[in-house]
Amino acid sequence: MGKQRSLDAQMLLGALAHIAEKLTTDSGDDALYEILSTLGMAVGVDRTYLFDFKLLPAGNLIASQRAEWVEVGQDRQIANPELQSFDMAESGFADWNEKMHNGEVVACRASELSAAQQEVLLEMQGILSIAFVPVFANGTLRWL
Secondary structure, eight states, X not given: OOOOOOOOHHHHHHHHHHXXXXXXXXXXXXXXXXXXXXXXXXXXXXXXXXXXXXXXXXXXXXXXXXXXXXXXXSOXXXXXXXXXXXXXXXXXXXXXXXXXXXXXXXXXXXXXXXXXXHIIIIIHHOOOEEEEOEEEETTEEEEO
């Protein structure tokens, strides 16, 4: 982490074309891993995750990590119990709920977040910057 990387537009376009093809032709965990690794390498990050979300009757949005890709040498988080059944509001991310449902991207440096959000991202996982992209599949919210 902490490396400065430049974004290659041609590489990103190629990755997006590959991802679109995978989404229309393949399914399952292998396809998810390939999509996440393609995206991660194309944008030059050290990890990409996919979260599934469910809305509880009380209105709480609950996130659970479903898949991940991490660059060699980075700690995997897929077995981290704190990333399963993660209550967004209770954990200090209530302000992201509306953005997700409106299809908005959340992108920032961890240092720009609230203290509670920094604790989850920066202190617990070492995340320095983040981009959450809402994805709706069959009417279900997912985040990359």
